[in-house]
Amino acid sequence: QQQVKQSPQSLIVQKGGISIINCAYENTAFDYFPWYQQFPGKGPALLIAIRPDVSEKKEGRFTISFNKSAKQFSLHIMDSQPGDSATYFCAASRDYKLSFGAGTTVTVRA
Amino acid sequence: SAVISQKPSRDICQRGTSLTIQCQVDSQVTMMFWYRQQPGQSLTLIATANQGSEATYESGFVIDKFPISRPNLTFSTLTVSNMSPEDSSIYLCSVVVGSTEAFFGQGTRLTVV
Numbered sequence: 001q002q003q004v005k006q007s008p009q010s011l012i013v014q015k016g017g018i019s020i021i022n023c024a025y026e027n028t029a030f031d032y033f034p035w036y037q038q039f040p041g042k043g044p045a046l047l048i049a050i051r052p053d054v055s056e057k058k059e060g061r062f063t064i065s066f067n068k069s070a071k072q073f074s075l076h077i078m079d080s081q082p083g084d085s086a087t088y089f090c091a092a093s094r095d096y097k098l099s100f101g102a103g104t105t106v107t108v109r110a
Numbered sequence: 111s112a113v114i115s116q117k118p119s120r121d122i123c124q125r126g127t128s129l130t131i132q133c134q135v136d137s138q139v140t141m142m143f144w145y146r147q148q149p150g151q152s153l154t155l156i157a158t159a160n161q162g163s164e165a166t167y168e169s170g171f172v173i174d175k176f177p178i179s180r181p182n183l184t185f186s187t188l189t190v191s192n193m194s195p196e197d198s199s200i201y202l203c204s205v206v207v208g209s210t211e212a213f214f215g216q217g218t219r220l221t222v223v
Contacts (some may be wrong), residue, residue, distance in 0.1 A: 032210045043114075043202055043214035045151065072221045089152060096141045096206045097168075 002094050003027055006101025014109050018089035021076040021104045023068045023090035026071065030099075035064065035075050038087045047088070048075070062072075112137055112207050114215035116167035120186070122221045123193055130189045131218045133203030138183035144176070148199045156201075166171040193222045 006023045012024065013019045025035075033048035050057045050064045057064045063076040077084055085108045090101040113136040123129050133142070138146055142159040158166040165178035180186045192199050203215040 034210075034212065041219075043154070043216045046211060046213060093210065093212070095198075096210070096212070097143065097155055097158070098145075098153070098204075100154075100213060102152050 002102065003099040004090060004101040006104060008104060009102065010105040010107070012107045012109060013080045015080060015082060017080050017108075019075075019080050019084070019106050019108075021075045021088055021090065021106075022072065023074065023092075023101050024070075024072045025092050025099075027092070027094065027099075028071070029094050032093040033066065033073050034091050034093065034098070035062075036089045036091065036100075037105050038089065044055045045088060070084070077106070080106075082110050084108050111211070112139060112205050112213050114213060115189060116203055116215040116218050118218060119216060120219040120221075122223060125194055125222055127193055128189055128191045129193065129220060130147055130187050131201055131203075133215060135184045135205050137205060137207075139205040140183070142180060142186050143204045143206075143212075144186070144188045145202040145204055145214075146199045153202065154196070156188070157205060159188075190220065191196060193213045193220075195222045198222045 035047045036044035037047045038044045039062045048059045048062045051066050062076045065075040087103045087105050091098045113140045115134045117132045144156040145153045155168050156171045159180040161180045177189045198216040198221050202217045
């Protein structure tokens with residue numbers, strides 16, 4: 001049973017466009033929500049993270065929006081670049097243990 | 111952050127054999143975990159590697175199949191025992207630094223034939 005549901009499974013965006021990935025969770029005990037970026041053959045790299053008492057966090061071109069009442073959070077990639085083409089995983093943490101979403105493969109067309 | 115080194119980076123093993131994966135961290139960390147990523151899929155937590163005591167396994171994973179050692183705060187091993195093709199996955203070591211940030215090694219890509 002997947003504790004974190006992620007959508008879409010894949011998306012294609014033009015260079016300069018916005019990529020949006022959505023995640024939802026059920027367990028209100030989760031207290032930390034990171035996003036990871038993974039390139040083929042590499043381990044996941046921490047991209048950005050948020051705590052549930054914050055509604056939005058921005059780091060460069062990456063923004064997390066968090067809706068605690070709806071138990072949903074999303075990643076926005078602004079001004080998408082070909083180098084952003086990767087698989088993105090949302091996750092939720094409880095007691096430092098991560099539950100991951102299924103992943104979204106993002107392809108940025110030049 | 112932390113620099114995490116895993117060995118081997120990849121291996122091809124015969125079914126019925128065992129493989130031990132090493133994870134070395136460049137600083138002392140309290141929390142260390144092992145995850146599995148099956149081909150084209152997401153990551154699933156196998157167990158928490160506890161220093162000086164037995165590992166804590168998640169549902170669906172057992173010590174006989176995935177024995178873990180954690181002799182100190184910078185090193186851990188995961189053994190995949192009596193392997194079958196279904197064990198073909200990427201195995202990842204993860205550590206928590208600071209209060210929450212989790213970092214991953216590059217992973218060990220295991221193929222069982």
